[in-house]
Amino acid sequence: MQEWVSARAADATLGPAASRVVDILATQPRLASYASTAELAERASVNVATVVRTARALGFEGWPHLRLELRNRYLTSLSARQLLAEEAGDLPLAAIRRDLENLETLAHTVDTGAIRAVARAIDRARRTVVLGSGTFAAPGVQLAHGSTSMGRDVLMERHFGTHLANTVARLGEDDCLVAVNLWWLPTQVLEAVRIAHEAGTTTCVVTDLRTSPLVAVADHVVVVPSEGVSSFPSVTAAMAVVHGILAELAQLGGDATRRAMERTETTWSRMGLFGESR
Template sequence: MPATAPAVPVSLAQLRAAASALGPSEGRVAEVLLGRPAEVIDWSTQEVAQAAGTSTATVVRACQTLGFRGFQHLRLELARVGAEPARAAAPAGAPDAIARAFDDAADALRLSRDRIDRAHAAAAVDLLASAQRILFTGSGFSAPPLQDAALRFATIGRPVEAPADVLAQQFAAHSLGPGDLCVALSYSGANTHTLATVRAAASRGARVLAITSFARSPLTRLADIALFSGGSQPAHGVDPFLSRLSQFVLLHALHQLLGERNGLPDPSEMRTVVAEALIEGAE
């Protein structure tokens, strides 16, 4: 990547202006990116290269010249800016910020609900039900839904491991084997640490369940089953909050389906655990 890369464009108009400085081969890449942004967010680097009549190396180089770390980074920005028109200035009398936040969340959850392949979800439950060990891997903004799900699955007797440290996740993956399951959460599907854990798990014969936002990504290519919990939605800075919210709900749904299949245990013991964690006489 050039040492003095330009700032990441924050709109398609700025991306178009930056593309004017590219050479012929890289220019064809930019034409594809700008001409078909809604499709590109679900493409692989190879598919962009084929559409532009060039190589994957040229695609990556074009993205870096435009100021991105690579194609995966540019793809995330295209997903973000593609949703920006929905965030136009609100007319007088529009809902306040709190109402908008809840409306955005409700819309995002409905979109995710309709996008989830029910047959793939059933197959995911099969994997969760039959696994001898289950390792959850994810980092950054994917860590909160991962830790929440680990607690939930523990309440129905599933042998779940969810190390918070990314190296601990990779160490655990190296001890998996046939009959085990690695559940990977990643908004982009291109998180380096998560991919390293998944590759280690798969190389040892473990199955892989991926939960991500993009149908085509490095993570989905490694997965036995992939569930898509949300794509381009209104921008929230660097935090893909609405997709993370969808991850929470999807994992909760898988927990419910698994509980219904296996029969939920008597909740009295779990309630006792919670009760004993409360401080007597707290004011």
């Protein structure tokens, strides 16, 4: 955290007051990742306006955006055991409340233009490959399922190693790759996005770190909060973004999407996939 904050500050022109804010960010990351503007200002002995100016000097739109980055970086620095130790008490209720907080943060910080751009990229692509590993594959599964239900050629790549390599090798300029990555970044996911980007494929990333290495090779980036309870970050905000992409995709498709969904549901019915549920 100290190295990251110092690197950001090195490229900024900061006065004495702003430097005190930066010192708090570097030396007290847990406090900074949860503090309000007023709380951080009080701790640094500056006014609220100084905190906002410092955030902008470090390359962020404002304090909420910088705090989101700090929080996600702080949580990424913890092990699963340390994450578990962060919480106590009624964990199920704490998890629900945390997700509500994440969605509130998302509503105030998300770039809806980026969400629409991802939807347009999928809409225009010949085919789309979606990447996600472990727990964080869930939003990708939802994106692929919803998109294919609307008639789009979208594949959720579940197999890594040579299978993933072969899939990425076939991507070209008419295709799209969407990577959903929270917390730790698998090497194969990063390299797959790099290879696709070099091939001219439209690359889209949903991540919890604005400074993730994925951002440098992404055409469109959506940043989400991922703070969770217990051993794993939350995918609720990422799932909400996926639902936003799907809603935009449905609107882009218009009548063609409606007809495709009707064909999909007819096929489900003919294959007897669902019994009487009502």
